[in-house]
Every structure is written in structure tokens, then in C-alpha cells.
Amino acid sequence: MTTPPTNLLDELQSLLGPRGFTAAASDLAPWLTDWRGRYRGKTAALLSPATTDEVQAVVTRCAAAGVPLVPQGGNTSMVGGATPPSDGAALLLSLRRMNAIRSISVTDNVLTADAGVILAQVHDAAAAAGRRFPLSLASKGSATVGGLVSTNAGGTQVLRFGPMRSLVLGIEAVMPDGSVYEGLSALRKDNRGYDLRELLIGAEGTLGIVTAASLRLAAAPGSRAVAWAGLPDPQTALRLLRDLERQIGEAVESFELVPANALGLVLRHIDGSRAPLSEAHAWNVLIEAVAPQGATDAGEALGNALGLALEQGLAADAVVATSERQAEALWRLRESVSEAERIEGQALKHDISVPVSAMPEFIETARAAVERRYPGARVIAFGHLGDGNVHFNVQAPVESEAATWLFETGPSVSAFVYDLVTAAGGSISAEHGIGQMKAAEYWRTASPTRLRVQRAIKGALDPRNLMNPGKLLPDPD
Ligand code: 2HG
Numbered sequence: 001m002t003t004p005p006t007n008l009l010d011e012l013q014s015l016l017g018p019r020g021f022t023a024a025a026s027d028l029a030p031w032l033t034d035w036r037g038r039y040r041g042k043t044a045a046l047l048s049p050a051t052t053d054e055v056q057a058v059v060t061r062c063a064a065a066g067v068p069l070v071p072q073g074g075n076t077s078m079v080g081g082a083t084p085p086s087d088g089a090a091l092l093l094s095l096r097r098m099n100a101i102r103s104i105s106v107t108d109n110v111l112t113a114d115a116g117v118i119l120a121q122v123h124d125a126a127a128a129a130g131r132r133f134p135l136s137l138a139s140k141g142s143a144t145v146g147g148l149v150s151t152n153a154g155g156t157q158v159l160r161f162g163p164m165r166s167l168v169l170g171i172e173a174v175m176p177d178g179s180v181y182e183g184l185s186a187l188r189k190d191n192r193g194y195d196l197r198e199l200l201i202g203a204e205g206t207l208g209i210v211t212a213a214s215l216r217l218a219a220a221p222g223s224r225a226v227a228w229a230g231l232p233d234p235q236t237a238l239r240l241l242r243d244l245e246r247q248i249g250e251a252v253e254s255f256e257l258v259p260a261n262a263l264g265l266v267l268r269h270i271d272g273s274r275a276p277l278s279e280a281h282a283w284n285v286l287i288e289a290v291a292p293q294g295a296t297d298a299g300e301a302l303g304n305a306l307g308l309a310l311e312q313g314l315a316a317d318a319v320v321a322t323s324e325r326q327a328e329a330l331w332r333l334r335e336s337v338s339e340a341e342r343i344e345g346q347a348l349k350h351d352i353s354v355p356v357s358a359m360p361e362f363i364e365t366a367r368a369a370v371e372r373r374y375p376g377a378r379v380i381a382f383g384h385l386g387d388g389n390v391h392f393n394v395q396a397p398v399e400s401e402a403a404t405w406l407f408e409t410g411p412s413v414s415a416f417v418y419d420l421v422t423a424a425g426g427s428i429s430a431e432h433g434i435g436q437m438k439a440a441e442y443w444r445t446a447s448p449t450r451l452r453v454q455r456a457i458k459g460a461l462d463p464r465n466l467m468n469p470g471k472l473l474p475d476p477d
């Protein structure tokens with residue numbers, strides 16, 4: 001692979017102007033490394049088009065020159081999905097300047113946003129229109145619409161509303177040949193054969209550049225309540241979830257599992273965090289319940305339901321936040337787990353899923369198996385229990401040199417975890433995608449038919465492998 005030719009760079013520079021083109025090392029640096037600091041890439045220039053027409057012009061010119069593009073949004077990928085390859089052959093294509101909310105229709109319940117719009121901006125715009133966009137995650141202040149679509153992001157409200165795939169009604173994208181797929185849509189029903197929208201969601205930028213999306217909105221909530229409960233094990237946690245759903249149904253929107261070791265990291269590393277319950281518990285759950293407008297206050301409903309659950313021994317202790325500030329503080333404990341883990345030291349991340357019913361036992365048996373086979377390894381399994389998805393992260397033994405352990409032992413630990421997941425009928429990527437981090441393990445564990453069909457799709461749409469090379473699928477030989 002060679003670096004992009006100078007005449008192409010000159011052409012792109014005059015096309016995009018000073019705000020849309022930079023080759024200065026200091027401008028490039030922040031975007032060449034992922035959030036976790038695990039991958040470092042190289043590129044000759046950062047391209048920041050401001051419109052779909054400009055993206056189209058960039059893709060067309062790069063396709064003609066045979067130069068690959070790596071699309072990037074908020075750069076919060078957990079799997080090195082938005083980091084350019086280290087050979088410097090690809091150009092980095094940032095969508096962050098495309099940051100307009102194009103339209104909102106409260107009648108259609110649809111918000112259409114450019115790819116570079118940040119999730120928090122979508123939340124605010126939906127709220128200002130008396131609606132809400134029901135997908136949230138810890139990186140909501142930086143994750144962009146394009147990245148959320150391209151990774152089929154999940155987050156903490158999947159329990160009720162599903163991941164991005166359930167919330168994207170339409171997509172506009174520039175395809176690898178430079179044509180524009182004008183698929184923005186308010187349609188709830190559209191059965192015209194193969195669905196390009198479904199293909200582009202979760203494609204990790206390997207089939208085209210998402211430039212905008214039409215997002216489904218939900219009714220604004222009447223009230224919300226956030227609670228924290230302590231309990232002995234994941235089995236009890238799942239029983240508690242099902243009991244709360246029996247009592248207050250769909251009001252339960254989030255049910256997040258936090259083990260004592262994850263909470264411990266947050267309390268140690270995150271300023272201003274305080275233990276929510278008077279005693280420590282082996283496991284905790286954060287619960288959010290939302291009531292529609294005109295219904296009983298969510299706090300009252302959740303408080304009563306938790307009271308009955310406590311009487312049945314489905315939790316050892318629980319507290320319901322009595323103010324928005326307390327509710328935010330509880331959420332902050334949960335949403336800071338990644339950051340606290342990062343401060344503690346690099347971890348091996350495995351965002352895995354198994355059927356919900358199997359998850360409690362999986363967590364305990366897999367944890368015991370990993371700790372037996374890799375003495376001193378610290379398993380931190382937290383997250384979206386109600387979706388059958390936890391982050392089964394593994395930190396190096398305290399006494400080890402973490403970087404060396406991760407380098408030498410990490411691949412074997414990950415393969416071990418993925419074999420357990422595969423044997424349990426699960427997925428090695430429930431949320432974060434494959435990126436570059438999991439590519440080899442994905443090819444190792446996926447069925448031949450699945451890989452063959454995925455490669456055929458890639459080959460049909462991007463035969464020269466110019467869209468985010470090195471991610472998701474193996475580079476053609
Ligand atoms: C979460 O659920 C994110 O907080 C990040 O998906 C998980 O850091 C992780 O492993």
C-alpha cells in the first residue's frame with residue numbers, strides 16, 4: 001500500500017477549503033488514537049466535509065484514485081472501528097462538521113439529522129419538540145448519529161425500545177462508487193425487497209458513508225424514577241427484573257447490573273461518587289422506570305413495586321432517588337464504570353450476549369472458569385442484564401505488569417471467553433461491533449455461511465475494499 005498521491009490531496013484541499021482539510025500533525029493527532037488508547041493509526045489528511053455533496057465529491061475522487069477512507073464520528077469506538085490503519089494508506093473522513101438537525105415532524109414522530117449530530121443534541125431537539133429519542137449511552141456527549149447507526153449502538157434503553165436498528169427509519173449514504181443512496185424516510189412500512197437501510201446499520205462504515213438518518217421518536221415521558229438495589233447474585237437480579245415487569249410492565253426501561261468490583265472502581269476513581277446503599281452488596285442493579293403523561297408518578301409506582309419485591313427477598317436493600325439530582329448521581333455511578341476501569345488500567349473488553357435466561361449462570365461459570373485458568377485475572381461483568389448483554393471485561397492481575405499481561409496473555413483470554421460464549425449460543429459482539437479488535441476472533445468463531453454471505457455483500461458493494469479497510473471483514477488476499 002502506498003500513501004495517497006499528492007495531486008489527490010491538492011484536489012481535496014481545494015474542494016473542501018481550510019475548514020474541511022488539514023494535514024497538520026497537531027490537528028490529526030487526537031483522531032489517530034481510539035478512546036481507549038489501544039490503537040494508533042496514520043493518515044496523510046483529515047477530511048471534514050460540510051455537506052453530502054462534499055462527501056460525494058470526496059468519495060468519488062478517492063475511488064478514482066483507489067484511496068481508502070475511514071469514516072469517523074465521535075471516535076468513541078471500543079473496538080478500534082474508527083481508527084485508520086497504521087500504514088497511512090487511508091484518509092480519515094470526519095463527519096463532525098455535518099451537524100444540523102434537518103427536520104422534526106411530531107406528526108410523523110421522526111427526526112432527521114446529519115451524521116455528525118451528537119446524541120445529546122438529538123435528545124435536546126426531541127425534548128424541545130415535546131418528544132424523546134429513546135436511546136442513550138455513556139458517551140452521549142460525543143457519540144454521533146453516523147457512528148450510532150454504523151455500529152447499531154445499544155445503550156441503556158434497549159430493554160424497551162431496542163437498539164438503533166429499531167429506531168432508524170431511513171438512511172442517506174454515499175456508496176463506495178460515489179452514488180448517493182437517498183433513503184431518508186418517515187415510512188413505518190416499506191417492503192421493497194432487500195433493505196439497504198438494514199445493511200448499512202451496523203456495517204461499521206464498510207459499505208458506504210452514512211451522511212444522515214431519520215430517527216423514530218417516542219412520546220415524552222410524564223415522569224421518571226431511578227432506583228438502586230443491592231442483591232446477592234445475578235440470578236436474583238433477573239428474577240427481580242421479571243417481577244418488576246410483572247408489576248409495572250413496560251414502565252421498566254433500564255435494568256443495569258453493576259457488581260461490587262465495578263462499583264468499587266467507580267467509588268475509588270470517580271470524583272464525587274458516593275456509595276448508594278449503607279452496606280456493600282455482591283451485585284447491584286440500577287433501575288429506571290418511566291411513566292407516560294397522565295399516569296401514576298413513576299417514583300410511586302417503582303417504590304411500591306420495589307417494596308413488594310424486597311418483601312419477597314428479590315433484593316436485599318434498595319433506594320429510590322427522590323430528586324433529579326439523586327437520579328443523575330445514580331446514573332453517573334453506572335455510566336462511569338468504563339471510565340473508572342480505564343483509570344484502573346487497560347482491560348480486555350468482551351461485549352457479549354447470550355439468551356437472557358442463560359446470562360446469570362453464564363456470568364458466574366465463565367467468571368470462575370477465567371479466574372481458574374488465568375490466576376489473578378479480574379473479571380468485571382456489568383451492564384445490560386435485561387438484554388442478555390454484559391461487558392465481560394477482564395483486568396490484568398494486580399501484581400502483573402498490565403501491558404505485558406494484556407499483550408502476552410490477552411489473546412488467549414479473549415479466545416477462551418469467546419469459545420464459552422459461542423458454546424452458550426451467544427454473540428461475541430452484542431454492542432460495540434467487530435472493528436479491528438475482534439476481526440480475527442469473529443472470523444474464527446463465525447459460521448462459514450455467515451462469513452461467505454457477508455463477504456459476498458462486501459464484494460458486491462465495495463469490490464476494491466476502499467471503505468474502512470481492516471474492519472469487520474478480512475481484507476481480500
Ligand atoms: C457501557 O455499557 C458501554 O457502559 C461501555 O457499552 C462498556 O466499557 C465497556 O466495556
Ligand code: ZN
Binds near residue numbers: 155391
Ligand atoms: Zn454497553
